[in-house]
Amino acid sequence: MRMDGTPEMMDVSTEEVAAEPLVGMMDMVLLTLLGVVSIYYFFIRNTNKKEDNSALKSFTISPTQLAPRASDSSFISKMKSSGRNVIVFYGSQTGTAEEFAGRLAKEATRFGMKGMVADPEECDMNELAQLTEIDNHLAIFCVATYGEGDPTDNAQEFYEFLQNGDEQLDGMQYTVFGLGNKTYEHYNAMAKYVDKRLGELGAKRLFELGMGDDDANMEDDFITWKDAMWPKVCEVFGIDSQAQDINMRQYRLTVLEDYDPARLFTGEIARLNSFKVENQRPPFDAKNPFMAEVGVNRELFKGGNRNCLHIELNIESSRIRYDAGDHVAVYPVNDQALVSHLIALVGEDPEKVITLTNVDEDSSKKHPFPCPCTYRVALSHYVDITALPRTHVLKEIAEYATDNKEKEKLLLMSGTSEAGKAEYQRWVVQDVRNIVHILEDLPSCKPPLDYLCELLPRLQARYYSISSSSKLYPNTVHITANVLKYETPTGRINKGVCTTYMQNQRPDNDTKLHMPIFVRKSQFRLPSKPQTPILMIGPGTGIAPFRGFIQERNLQKEEGKPVGKTVLYFGCRNKANDYLYEEELTAYRDSGLLKLYVAFSRDQPEKVYVTHLLEGNKKEVWEIIGKENGHLYVCGDAKCMARDVHALIIKICQTEGGMTQEEAEQYVRKMINQKRYSSDVWS
Numbered sequence: 136m137r138m139d140g141t142p143e144m145m146d147v148s149t150e151e152v153a154a155e156p157l158v159g160m161m162d163m164v165l166l167t168l169l170g171v172v173s174i175y176y177f178f179i180r181n182t183n184k185k186e187d188n189s190a191l192k193s194f195t196i197s198p199t200q201l202a203p204r205a206s207d208s209s210f211i212s213k214m215k216s217s218g219r220n221v222i223v224f225y226g227s228q229t230g231t232a233e234e235f236a237g238r239l240a241k242e243a244t245r246f247g248m249k250g251m252v253a254d255p256e257e258c259d260m261n262e263l264a265q266l267t268e269i270d271n272h273l274a275i276f277c278v279a280t281y282g283e284g285d286p287t288d289n290a291q292e293f294y295e296f297l298q299n300g301d302e303q304l305d306g307m308q309y310t311v312f313g314l315g316n317k318t319y320e321h322y323n324a325m326a327k328y329v330d331k332r333l334g335e336l337g338a339k340r341l342f343e344l345g346m347g348d349d350d351a352n353m354e355d356d357f358i359t360w361k362d363a364m365w366p367k368v369c370e371v372f373g374i375d376s377q378a379q380d381i382n383m384r385q386y387r388l389t390v391l392e393d394y395d396p397a398r399l400f401t402g403e404i405a406r407l408n409s410f411k412v413e414n415q416r417p418p419f420d421a422k423n424p425f426m427a428e429v430g431v432n433r434e435l436f437k438g439g440n441r442n443c444l445h446i447e448l449n450i451e452s453s454r455i456r457y458d459a460g461d462h463v464a465v466y467p468v469n470d471q472a473l474v475s476h477l478i479a480l481v482g483e484d485p486e487k488v489i490t491l492t493n494v495d496e497d498s499s500k501k502h503p504f505p506c507p508c509t510y511r512v513a514l515s516h517y518v519d520i521t522a523l524p525r526t527h528v529l530k531e532i533a534e535y536a537t538d539n540k541e542k543e544k545l546l547l548m549s550g551t552s553e554a555g556k557a558e559y560q561r562w563v564v565q566d567v568r569n570i571v572h573i574l575e576d577l578p579s580c581k582p583p584l585d586y587l588c589e590l591l592p593r594l595q596a597r598y599y600s601i602s603s604s605s606k607l608y609p610n611t612v613h614i615t616a617n618v619l620k621y622e623t624p625t626g627r628i629n630k631g632v633c634t635t636y637m638q639n640q641r642p643d644n645d646t647k648l649h650m651p652i653f654v655r656k657s658q659f660r661l662p663s664k665p666q667t668p669i670l671m672i673g674p675g676t677g678i679a680p681f682r683g684f685i686q687e688r689n690l691q692k693e694e695g696k697p698v699g700k701t702v703l704y705f706g707c708r709n710k711a712n713d714y715l716y717e718e719e720l721t722a723y724r725d726s727g728l729l730k731l732y733v734a735f736s737r738d739q740p741e742k743v744y745v746t747h748l749l750e751g752n753k754k755e756v757w758e759i760i761g762k763e764n765g766h767l768y769v770c771g772d773a774k775c776m777a778r779d780v781h782a783l784i785i786k787i788c789q790t791e792g793g794m795t796q797e798e799a800e801q802y803v804r805k806m807i808n809q810k811r812y813s814s815d816v817w818s
Contacts, residue, residue, distance in 0.1 A: 203557040208259040211266070214251065217497045220271050221250035224258070226278035226290030226325065228567060230519075230595050232314050235357055236277045238527055241385065245378040246365055248273075255293035257499060263338075267306040271372040273309060273341060276329050279314040283807070283814070284321025288421070294325070297332045305337035307373075312345040312360055314353065318818050320345075320605040320781070320807070342367045350774065350818060352564070354525050355556055358535070362551055386491035390587040391507055394488050400505040402516035404466065405503075412649060417454045420594065424466055425453045426650035430611060432641045438712040442618035443676065444637055445602075448652060451610040459604045459683030460659035460815070463612050464596040466651040467633035469521065473571055474514045480574045483584040491585060503589055510584055518587070519594045521569045521632055526550075526559060528570070528590045531582075538579035545577070567623040595660040597633035598655065600770060600815055602679035604686040612654070615679040615715065659768070659815045665691045668699040668765030670756065672780055674706030674734070674745050677771025678715055682816060684768075685720075689728050698728065700759060706734040746779045749787075757791035760784070766811045773816035784812075 178529060196733050210222060221243040225236035236252045243250030248271070266272045281287045286294040296302075311333075313326020323346045330344040336799065345360030346352040369376035403409045405422045411423060412426050419425035429450035435443040448463070457463075478485045490506040504517035514520055530549035536542040548559040562568065603613035619631025640648045661684055662669065669688075671681040681703055692698045705720070707713040714733070723729035732748045749756060759765035769777050780804070788799035806812035 140338070165512045168292065175691040182228070208257065209262065209605070210251070210253050210258050211262045211268070213497050214269060214272075217249070217251075218498075219249045219251050220269050221248050221273045221275065222253055222266075223250060223275040223277060224253050224255050224293070226255065226276075226293070228279055228281045231353070232277045232279045232287070234525075234592050235312065235314070236275070237385070239277070239361065241276055241383055242361070242365065242378070244383060246369055246376065247374050247379075248372075250669070251495070251498065254289055254499070256289040256291075260293050260296045261300075262558040263303060263306055263307055264302055266308070271374075272308055273368060274309040276309065276326075276333075277314070278325045278329055279313065280319075280321060280323055280325040284324030285658075286325050288655075290325070295327075297329065297336075300336075303337050304333060306682040307338040308334075308341045309333050309338050310340060310342040310368075312347065312357065314347045314349065316349040316773070316818055318350050318778060320814070323347075325397050341371055355560075358526060358551060365477075377680040384586070384589070385495070386503055386585075387494050388583075389490045389492065391490065394507060395476070398507070399488060399506040399512075401512055402468070402651075403505055405505065410649075410651060415453075417648075419453055419455055420653050421464070424464075424596075424653045425450065425455060426649040426795050427453070427612070427652045429642050429648045429650060431747050432637070435615070435715050439709070441713070442620075443640065443713065443715065444616050444618060444634065446614040446637060446640075447603075447608075448610055448612045448614070448650065449610060450652075454655050455612075457601055457605050457612060457654045458656075459601070459606075459661060459687050460680050461601050461657045462598045463601050463614060463616075463653045464598050464653050464655055465633055466516075467594065467636040468598045469515050469518075469594065469632060470630060470635060470772050471515065473520060474511060477514060477520055477571045477574070477587075478510060478584065480571065481581050481584050481587070483510055485509065489513070489585060491588060502609065504593065510588075516593055519592045519632075520571060521629070522592055523563055523567065524570050524573065524591070529559075529563075529573075530646055531586070531590055532580055534548075535582040536577060538577075541577040541579050545580070557662065566625050567627075567629055568625070568761060569629075572625070572627060580603065594632070596653075598660075600657075600679040601654075602682045604683040604690070606690050607686045612652070613682075615676050615682070617676050657815065658810065659770075659813050660810070661687060663768050664699075666697045666699040668702070668759045668763045669768065670702045670704075670759045670765060671768045671770075672704045672745055672749070673768075673770040674776060675713075675771055676715070677769075677776075678703075678705055680770055681768070682716060682719070685723055685729060689726070691721060692728055700730065700763070700765065702730045702732070702755075702759065704732045704734070704745040704748055706736060708735065708737045710735045710738055744779075746783055747777070749780065749783055753787045753791055756784075756787050760806065761788065761792050764811070766813070767806065768813050768815075770815040771817075773814075773818045777814055777816040795812045 177422050214222060214457040221240065223240045225232045227233040240250035240252045263274065266274060276587050278290055279287050311326050311330040313323035315323035315326070326344060326346060330340070334340060342364045346358070347356040365378070366376040396560065398407065400407060401410065404424060408414045409423060410426055415426055427450055429446065430449050431445065431447035433445050475485065486509050488509055491503055493501050504513060526549040529545045533542050533545035533549065536545060545554045548562065570587065599614045599616055601612055602615040603611065609719070616634050616637065618634040621629055623629055640650055642648045659680055665688065669684065671684065673681045685701065688698050688701050707715065720731055724731045732752065734743045734748050736742045736744055736747050760767050769780050771777065785799045785803055788794050788802050789796060792799070794802060803812060
């Protein structure tokens, strides 16, 4: 009986229904058919299936017995099933720690061990205690420090595990290498914490903590540490410490002749076709960036031979939310002329479609970047061709140099001798030679392009302090960025990857342009109470987050809220050329919201910087940070400006606050811990 609600059915009277027999002839037929089908499905079908399977098996000569696949989060199961004893965890924000981790896992093989790389975010770190079940095991942690001594995004859960967990790690063997920068106050804080905390939980340190300094020579620090670490590990494990010179390719090349163009990646970070605006799906993050339409892209400098961009990106349909002080990340595209030149140098076809597949079937990373794609796409979107190649890259490509002198030069620079280190520092670092320049200057060296794609680091997103307030601009994100362009000692012109890319994204009436972005939260925040005084120090593009802060304070003032002192110290070279947002700042000053101090370093014979103005106003500075419990913010260059400001604040605490050197340093540390002294700096 159909119960589909049609008028014909609904009009049938109850008397007519009652007059019909309960089970008619047609019903009997249908019930019989249903019974036959049921018997076939549940009994006969399965029997036939088993017979079919048996028939198929009879043609199998030697079936492979596959071990049960370990769950993705169980690194212990993977290590046991594949006979590994070394695992290298990485905490990476820009990709360097991940690169180092890969090199260490690869090198383990040269010492008779077997290693694997692991992302702690994708692992059950409670399993660390089970490492003792594996003979001659070693856990290596390559961890970078981010922000105010914080863990990187992918190491956040591991950090919380160490903080909150009481898991005993008795007997677990480990060592740690940290990646940091001495210009930052919390130099290698994450590595120091991991090393200390693992020891507190009972783990056994096999080799001393290594610390890399990106302000000096991170590569040299890493090589020095690992070259001392491996012999010690071999000694503990009782194995030969003589490294075997094995060339181990991590990825296998497959060239695709027949392919569906719709199935090729064209720059997407993870999901195929996700860069097509109509295919966008929230939530948007590092693995699923939003294609933000470029609404405004204008020049901020009024003269000179430098460029500074003001970009406004539309996020209206993205559900992305941000606060003043947050960062926006942009995925760049390499300069197309440089890409074409590199491909030509090695004599490859840019439109060849390739897939690189990990030869380690147990690795969670099946491809180095989204595959399949063309060489042009790989070198445009996924491979960092402008980064200075590290020494292991030089060692690997030396094999492909046919000229003996060129080969010897590469091997020298990739070695550990003092002469080799000095030559690498001079020829690569000081002369700023990227892989394109190296292949230009060593013309007999023509490594396979797929090997370069494997060896070179991944192209990473670039982060910029958002220069707007979501309270005023909820549907747009503003970026303020200097375009990097300079001449190297060899006479070449080097350009910033992302700023050059953004500079070219200028919309017109006929074309809509989009950039892949995501927003990263920051601890760089306005005080919760608007009446709290703030003192902001941001020369150059360091003004970016403060533009958002000022917009927000102005809005609060217009809403009738009590707004405390809002003081900005800004600096630039010339008032006529690079005074960023001059009209806006002047208007805020004239309205009574903003107290503005500007240093023009080159408008007079003697250089004048923001630190000079701060020192001249030390009584007011102390009034804000010492007497009124105000907040101090610094944004910009970490190497000189931020360091000088920090030293000056300590001095002001002494001269105006009547403190000793030790008391002043302690007071500043207290301000930092209370989030009253915040830095958003870069080197």
